[in-house]
Amino acid sequence: MKRRVVVTGIGIVSPLGLSAAATWAALLSGTSGIGPITRFDASSFAVRMAGEVRGFDPAVWIEKKEIKKMDPFIHYALAAAQEAVDASGLSITSANATRVGVHIGSALGGLTIIEREHTKLHREGPQRVSPFFIPAAIINLASGQVSIRFGAKGPNSAPATACAAGAQAIGEAFRMIQFGDADAMLCGGAEAAVTPTGIGGFAAMRALSTRNDEPTRASRPFDKHRDGFVMGEGAAVLVLEEREQALARGASPLAEIVGFGQSADAFHLAHPSEVGDGAARAMEQALIDGGIPPAEVGYLNAHATGTPAGDLAEALAIRRVFGAVVPPVSSTKSMTGHLLGAAGALEAAITVLVLRDGCLPPTINVDEPDVDFDCVPRTARKASLNYAMSNAFGFGGMNVSLLFRRAES
Numbered sequence: 001m002k003r004r005v006v007v008t009g010i011g012i013v014s015p016l017g018l019s020a021a022a023t024w025a026a027l028l029s030g031t032s033g034i035g036p037i038t039r040f041d042a043s044s045f046a047v048r049m050a051g052e053v054r055g056f057d058p059a060v061w062i063e064k065k066e067i068k069k070m071d072p073f074i075h076y077a078l079a080a081a082q083e084a085v086d087a088s089g090l091s092i093t094s095a096n097a098t099r100v101g102v103h104i105g106s107a108l109g110g111l112t113i114i115e116r117e118h119t120k121l122h123r124e125g126p127q128r129v130s131p132f133f134i135p136a137a138i139i140n141l142a143s144g145q146v147s148i149r150f151g152a153k154g155p156n157s158a159p160a161t162a163c164a165a166g167a168q169a170i171g172e173a174f175r176m177i178q179f180g181d182a183d184a185m186l187c188g189g190a191e192a193a194v195t196p197t198g199i200g201g202f203a204a205m206r207a208l209s210t211r212n213d214e215p216t217r218a219s220r221p222f223d224k225h226r227d228g229f230v231m232g233e234g235a236a237v238l239v240l241e242e243r244e245q246a247l248a249r250g251a252s253p254l255a256e257i258v259g260f261g262q263s264a265d266a267f268h269l270a271h272p273s274e275v276g277d278g279a280a281r282a283m284e285q286a287l288i289d290g291g292i293p294p295a296e297v298g299y300l301n302a303h304a305t306g307t308p309a310g311d312l313a314e315a316l317a318i319r320r321v322f323g324a325v326v327p328p329v330s331s332t333k334s335m336t337g338h339l340l341g342a343a344g345a346l347e348a349a350i351t352v353l354v355l356r357d358g359c360l361p362p363t364i365n366v367d368e369p370d371v372d373f374d375c376v377p378r379t380a381r382k383a384s385l386n387y388a389m390s391n392a393f394g395f396g397g398m399n400v401s402l403l404f405r406r407a408e409s
Helices: 020-028 072-088 111-124 133-137 141-150 162-178 196-204 243-248 277-290 308-322 340-357
Strands: 005-013 100-105 184-191 234-242 255-264 297-301 387-394 398-406
Touching: 005 020, 005 072, 005 162, 005 243, 005 340, 020 340, 072 100, 072 141, 072 184, 072 234, 100 141, 100 162, 111 133, 111 196, 133 141, 141 184, 162 184, 162 234, 162 255, 162 340, 162 387, 162 398, 184 340, 234 243, 234 340, 255 277, 255 340, 277 308, 277 387, 277 398, 297 340, 308 387, 340 387, 340 398
Parallel strands: 100 184, 297 387
Antiparallel strands: 005 234, 005 255, 184 234, 255 398, 387 398
């Protein structure tokens, strides 16, 4: 029999704040975390804005001598994981360490370190490349460093399924606990791609908004005048636990995860199928997995990034799945930007907070919506709901949907 799985802790580092509480408060107030790029001189770039993490000091979470051995995406993962574990009250000891695992995904990994060491190689020669270069940059070292930090010796993995990676990490961690391979998992995503290569690469694809003169209004999911996504960065980590274990130790679950769906478009390396077929199948599978009809879902946190084709495909998929009764749908990327491999984890965490507090975050910057359902425009609002879903889709046609249920009182 499948075991029940609950969320007992959340940690967030985002363009809206350095904690889950700060991020959640900013979301409910409709605050934008988008601004001019300060990481590097972007004056010659077509895109000069991003959702940067501001005020983050890695020394708060990491020993100073260790900081330079890690890319910023790992710094963010460690900070988010520490907050999540502290919030959950989970104690990882020699008695349970082999039953606690870590799954943290990323789309691009250590771009900052890759750029730095590549420059050093060409300017100073191969002998000057740091011996920490590889472990500082590779995607699985977010999971690796978190497992080392907490002594978690259970299943360890690092999905790299583009912008679906963080959500897939949560879904796979859910399965691990459901089927008895672990009793608790630290799972989510981390990204730090606000770099010259990151911005330059996506700009060259014409995937990014170019509203440089009004950055806080540049991320416009579901709006008729959207022109691309805005790059964001950060990390989100959830602590998942087998429900009976969590209750036995006195934990207070924030929500229960009940469904996980994933699919492939098998269509194009960067564009979704026009009718949103793969996205619809992922949502349908999550509902089947959770054993509920579509009408039971009271909120959907959309993947919607603000690209013309992507938002349209997802809207068509949502209409296919939910028919005439589409729940309120919002895209919090309108405030955070798109955190790539961390996006699905951040938005899963937000969906849990929606269920905990009964409040729907808005989609800001929707002046002329081009969807025919409620996208919670501009202002947060209270709602009574038992189930909520979040979507995450990635290049290569990777689709993940997660279904959560309000925690039982």
